[in-house]
Amino acid sequence: MSIIKVKNVTKRFNDKLVLDNINYEVREGEIFGFIGPNGAGKSTLINIMTGLLTPDSGTIEVCGYDILKDPIKAKKCIGYVPQELALMEELNALTNLEFFGALYGLKGKLLKERIEEVLKITGLEEKKKQKVKKYSGGMKRRLNLAVSILHHPKVLILDEPTVGVDPQSRNHIFSFIKNICKEWGTTVIYTSHYMEEIEELCKNVFIIDLGKEIAYGCKNEIKSAVFSNNKVMIEAEDVSGEIIMELSKVDGVIKVSDKDGIITLVINLDFKLANVLALLEKQNINIKKISYEEVKLEDVFLSLTGKTLRD
Structure with a gap:
């Protein structure tokens, strides 16, 4: 109502x-x-x-x-x-x-x-x-x-x-x-x-x-509607280029990058973390930390208006 x-x-x-x-x-x-x-x-x-x-x-x-x-x-x-x-x-x-x-x-x-x-x-x-x-x-x-x-x-x-x-x-x-x-x-x-x-x-x-x-x-x-993709960051050891290629094929993963031991996955709504964890476990990858970065409302605001709130 x-x-x-x-x-x-x-x-x-x-x-x-x-x-x-x-x-x-x-x-x-x-x-x-x-x-x-x-x-x-x-x-x-x-x-x-x-x-x-x-x-x-x-x-x-x-x-x-x-x-x-x-x-x-x-x-x-x-x-x-x-x-x-x-x-x-x-x-x-x-x-x-x-x-x-x-x-x-x-x-x-x-x-x-x-x-x-x-x-x-x-x-x-x-x-x-x-x-x-x-x-x-x-x-x-x-x-x-x-x-x-x-x-x-x-x-x-x-x-x-x-x-x-x-x-x-x-x-x-x-x-x-x-x-x-x-x-x-x-x-x-x-x-x-x-x-x-x-x-x-x-x-x-x-x-x-x-x-x-x-x-x-x-x-x-x-x-x-403005930013369809969120991110998952995985800090891991001994990640090879082959594993990065495999991760890019997981459902819901749009893009994968690896820098300084941190794998960044750009994901959509079809993504399931369990699929990634299963793949890494199969390859005996030691995971130190997993974090999630959601699109922020401030990013949306700046994209739509091109202004900061204090303008």
């Missing part, structure tokens, strides 16, 4: 076309990766999804509500963590949560319970009475996450949530995202400049550049 539907969304700023007929859907309960270089149109699309901007044409539905026709109902379904921290740093975490909770319409016992819940989830219970300005960058990010889920949103939009955080907070944020998807069924839209984060968290992705769709769908299928 699709919880977000983006249909034919177009947006111009004066004569500049910023979004060009964008279409995609996000399934309920998934972590959906949204990536593109700076200036690609990501922020504009997020602002339209959250009702901060109006598209020139097209529609966006969130939880079955049109963001233009039923903005209040649609926005109630959304939690949003922007790139820039949205906190009152002169106040403590508890007061921040009380303020934002009141904006969500929470009050009394329920508000208190929700605050205790999000503080526990984000690991800020012991620091709740400390002024936010004394927090580390990672703690501020975690408090921003706490604010965004007070109302138990069905959709959580995270715009660069790990910028400037330490590794410990980054891992905490990852655990938080996975847990709310699993336990609450929350749908997460995740934008990041860090490809390894998208690799770890997301199954489906949308790649945008210059306001246009570059690729959309299952991450692994996009990889296969």
Whole structure:
């Protein structure tokens, strides 16, 4: 079931076309990766999804509500963590949560319970009475996450949530995202400049550049469409040219090379490692190490856009 539907969304700023007929859907309960270089149109699309901007044409539905026709109902379904921290740093975490909770319409016992819940989830219970300005960058990010889920949103939009955080907070944020998807069924839209984060968290992705769709769908299928071949590296002793020739004939092996005692096999989906191991065992080859190199999403991105994410 699709919880977000983006249909034919177009947006111009004066004569500049910023979004060009964008279409995609996000399934309920998934972590959906949204990536593109700076200036690609990501922020504009997020602002339209959250009702901060109006598209020139097209529609966006969130939880079955049109963001233009039923903005209040649609926005109630959304939690949003922007790139820039949205906190009152002169106040403590508890007061921040009380303020934002009141904006969500929470009050009394329920508000208190929700605050205790999000503080526990984000690991800020012991620091709740400390002024936010004394927090580390990672703690501020975690408090921003706490604010965004007070109302138990069905959709959580995270715009660069790990910028400037330490590794410990980054891992905490990852655990938080996975847990709310699993336990609450929350749908997460995740934008990041860090490809390894998208690799770890997301199954489906949308790649945008210059306001246009570059690729959309299952991450692994996009990889296969752009780079069909992965690699297996085998470190071994006493490998002869004859054995290299035999390896090149194994089903699923496209190309074989041998350098400094490391055999590199370029493979396709028909490859079975057991066939290679059987061949090497038959030849009494001593294997020291086997490693696998999968095509990376960053390689796909660079191939499709010709740009780094920081351009």
